[in-house]
Amino acid sequence: MSVDNRLTDDQLATLSPGDSVVIESGRPRHSTGTVVRAEGPHIAVSVRSPRGAAYVEQYRRRDGSRIGGRIPAKLINADAPVPxxxxxxxxxxxxxxxxxxxxxxxxxxxxxxxxxxxxxxxxxxxxxxx
Incomplete structure (x- = not known):
């Protein structure tokens, strides 16, 4: 996962319910999600599996990394171009x-x-x- 496209601390702090986010997991696989809750040190994001099932994943507000899960994932800035x-x-x-x-x-x-x-x-x- 690239360091260049992570959300900044300010961007993570301003996330609120209803905001769309981009998630990078594994070998750069990008998916989108919607913030459903942003309280304390965690951000809860609703995502859909490839088959359409809805899941809620928790991310650390400190660095945008997913809590749990077998494959690491991070909230990223979709606008940051990759050279x-x-x-x-x-x-x-x-x-x-x-x-x-x-x-x-x-x-x-x-x-x-x-x-x-x-x-x-x-x-x-x-x-x-x-």
Whole structure:
């Protein structure tokens, strides 16, 4: 889950019943929900499952993360764009990982995955060192 698109503390504090929110869970899967209650340290959000069943999930007002559930989820800002280059790198790493996962004994595929992850980390770490 991306750090760049999380709701800010101010945005989380101003959520009130009836507000629509976007939820990111697992491998960037986005869904929408509606705030049904925002009291104390928790925000209750009504969401629909892929089959249409309604559920109420609780999120922490402090950081917008879901309380409970097997897969982590966060309330995010749907307006925050994801850089195209970052998406391309992530898709490339995902495809290399899937390729290696199908052929786990192939050292060359593992090496290609390792190199791609290393390049991605270099790009991410380099701006912070300046």
């Amino acid at each position: 195209q280059e970052a998406q391309r790198r992530t898709r490339h790493i995902d495809s290399l990982f899937r390729d290696w996962a199908r052929h786990r004994t192939d050292v060359n595929r593992l090496r290609a995955l390792h190199d791609a992850i290393g390049e991605c980390l270099e790009v991410l770490i380099e701006p912070t060192l300046r």
